[in-house]
Amino acid sequence: MRIDQLHPTPTSPEPLEIPAQLLDSVLRHQAHLSALIESLRAAGVDEDMVAASVRTLVDSYADDLTIAIRAMMKEPYCG
Numbered sequence: 001m002r003i004d005q006l007h008p009t010p011t012s013p014e015p016l017e018i019p020a021q022l023l024d025s026v027l028r029h030q031a032h033l034s035a036l037i038e039s040l041r042a043a044g045v046d047e048d049m050v051a052a053s054v055r056t057l058v059d060s061y062a063d064d065l066t067i068a069i070r071a072m073m074k075e076p077y078c079g
Contacts, residue, residue, distance in 0.1 A: 021072050022065070029061045 018026055036057060040050045 019072065022068055025068060033057060
């Protein structure tokens with residue numbers, strides 16, 4: 001799967017191939033973000049708070065993703 005196949009589609013003009021080792025994590029995080037946004041909006045939370053909540057979740061995910069990428073870098077290349 002490529003990043004431009006995700007929904008909603010990212011705005012980057014360059015498609016980015018998502019390594020298979022990260023795909024489950026990316027899809028899970030995308031689902032969590034979508035659910036968070038939907039829940040907050042349904043609860044009537046204003047868009048500034050929605051954006052702040054999304055930022056908090058994305059920052060947390062960045063830490064997890066960095067750990068996963070570092071682990072991948074230690075694995076032998078399986079081209």
